[in-house]
Amino acid sequence: MKNNTLLKTINILLLFVGLTSVSYAQQRPNVIYIYADDLGYGDLSCYGATKLHTPNLDKLAKSGIRFTNAHATSATCTPSRFALMTGKYPWRKTGTGILPGNAALIIPTDKTTLPQVFKRAGYATAIVGKWHLGLGDSVNKNWNGEIKPGPNEVGFDYSFIFPATADRVPTVFLENHRVVASDANDPIAVDYSKKIGNDPTGKEHPELLKLKSSQGHDNTIVNGIGRIGYMSGGYQARWVDEEVSSTFLFKVEQFITDHRQKPFFLYYALTEPHVPRMPATRFKGTSGLGYRGDDILQLDWTIGQLMKTLELNGMTKNTLIIFTSDNGPVLDDGYQDGAVTLLSGHTPWGPMRGGKYSALEAGTRLPFIVSWPAQVKPGVSDALFSQMDILASMAHLLNQKVPNGDAEDSQDHLDVLLGKSKQGRSTLIEQGSTDPTAIIKGDWKYIKPHPGVAYMKDVGIESGNSPSPQLYNLKDDIGEKNNLANTYPDKVKELDQLLQHEIKLGIPGVVTPKN
Known part of the structure; x- marks a missing residue:
């Protein structure tokens, strides 16, 4: 009887250990x-x-x-x-x-x-x-x-x-x-300011390239491809x-x-x-x-x-x-x-x-x-x-x-x-090529006025830059085709202030306790 009780106790302990191990693994x-x-x-x-x-x-x-x-x-x-x-x-x-x-x-x-x-x-x-x-x-x-x-x-x-x-x-x-x-x-040796060594460059010897450059990428050739920077x-x-x-x-x-x-x-x-x-x-x-x-x-x-x-x-x-x-x-x-x-x-x-x-x-x-x-x-x-x-x-x-x-x-x-x-x-700040220029809050996205070209010809991509504020409702307009800044000026003001506040003070928009 005592042996059976002991055996049951051991089995329960083993089961508990097993369940704990599974939970721990998960x-x-x-x-x-x-x-x-x-x-x-x-x-x-x-x-x-x-x-x-x-x-x-x-x-x-x-x-x-x-x-x-x-x-x-x-x-x-x-x-x-x-x-x-x-x-x-x-x-x-x-x-x-x-x-x-x-x-x-x-x-x-x-x-x-x-x-x-x-x-x-x-x-x-x-x-x-x-x-x-x-x-x-x-x-x-x-x-x-x-x-x-x-x-x-x-x-x-x-x-x-x-x-x-x-x-x-x-x-x-x-x-x-x-x-x-x-x-x-x-x-x-590596240098990004001047040519070093005797390796040919894409700029000097484009005939050696197996992948032609469309812009830049014409410094030291490695494996038939011009790179950014010089290497010897x-x-x-x-x-x-x-x-x-x-x-x-x-x-x-x-x-x-x-x-x-x-x-x-x-x-x-x-x-x-x-x-x-x-x-x-x-x-x-x-x-x-x-x-x-x-x-x-x-x-x-x-x-x-x-x-x-x-x-x-x-x-x-x-x-x-x-x-x-x-x-x-x-x-x-x-x-x-x-x-x-x-x-x-x-x-x-x-x-x-x-x-x-x-x-x-x-x-x-x-x-x-x-x-x-x-x-x-x-x-x-x-x-x-x-x-x-x-x-x-x-x-x-x-x-x-x-x-x-x-x-x-x-x-x-x-x-x-x-x-x-x-x-x-609830909020997220988005950074384009340089500055943090946009903020998402809920369904709304605001892009602050920003200098620079609207269309980057060298890469064929719209930058998002504009001298005017941009406001989009991403739930209805994920393609950001309909600028609602003039329709909702209060929303533009709210999001602009939130964006500038976070950038200036260096604090996140939502403070979450650390674990």
Whole structure:
């Protein structure tokens, strides 16, 4: 009798431990944040594209939540990435514009960052892909030795990156603090002010280019492509553009496989479809829309391979995947690659105006997909959400406190991410190419009067600049076609005062308690 009682007690304890373990596992998923580069709201078939079919991302969207009102903070890459990492509007800090390839690190090492939230919770952390947030303490750095501070100093245990973007030198990979395949006998030098070394440039020798420049991008030629900036040396270390995507994918698959037994956070920063677009040979010509379309198909295939890796390792159910882009789309961003001439009716911006560099909606409203089969039910959400809210939301998920003064603009909207609520942000400030010029509050969007051209001819995109105030009701007019500023002057005054107040005082419009 006593033995039976003891056995029942043990069984109950084991059941309790088992249930606790399951609950704990469900609250501590692997987390993969996938950042596409210059991908537009209308570039995926799950967001309405008809000229491109993206089956793997469609499948991901079908398994989770497809957001229709999620935003980057900015219409360009460096500031959006800064906001993601720090939970802070980038315009609150000087020097957060689009960085050259030799820039110093702009992420503070003494503040809470997104990877540090995971690290403090006992996660393994890694970044694979594009960085573009600076390296080292200054512009002048030794590319042939240890390069730090960088990703490792702001919370990543492991990093495999290229420094800026593929159209900027140096065209090399860095693994943690060192250039991959560097050679002391062939030292790397980088300069953005004057030509160095004997490498031909696109400007001097356009006959050597396999991808012609449409504007700029005519400095040092690497792999038949003119770049921004000058580089010498490091010939063994220079990448081949057609292999960049597969190299990043290999490192991602390796990291996932090596961390089957410990929860991890992986920041997977894709290079597609940013220029120079040079997809692997197997994808060239497959979209019929030029190299940009081919790049998007390559991106979609990459997501499929990632999902297969998770499935093979039994991780699919308890992995939280967030897929989005750093800013809106651009067709001609420096190279003649068929993106314009072969567009064939494709609309990368979806139903909106603008794109990369623009204060209009297509500059920051982006594809945003959240999948976590163990917790998230499939659906569609129209909640207003900002990428910089990932930090506070993940802190809530992992029961981590964010110190006062850190991530001051990040708001906890975990319930929105997980589909438990559609009550997102009440306000969001949008930054075009430079200044914070627009604010969304509820269904209303206000763009303050701003100098500059209304249409950026070099990239073929409306900027959102106007000498007059602009007011749109996004619920009825997502395309921002009907300016209601004259009809609702009180609303213009209200939103203008709110925008100016937040910019001047440096405080977010909605103060949310930190977790």
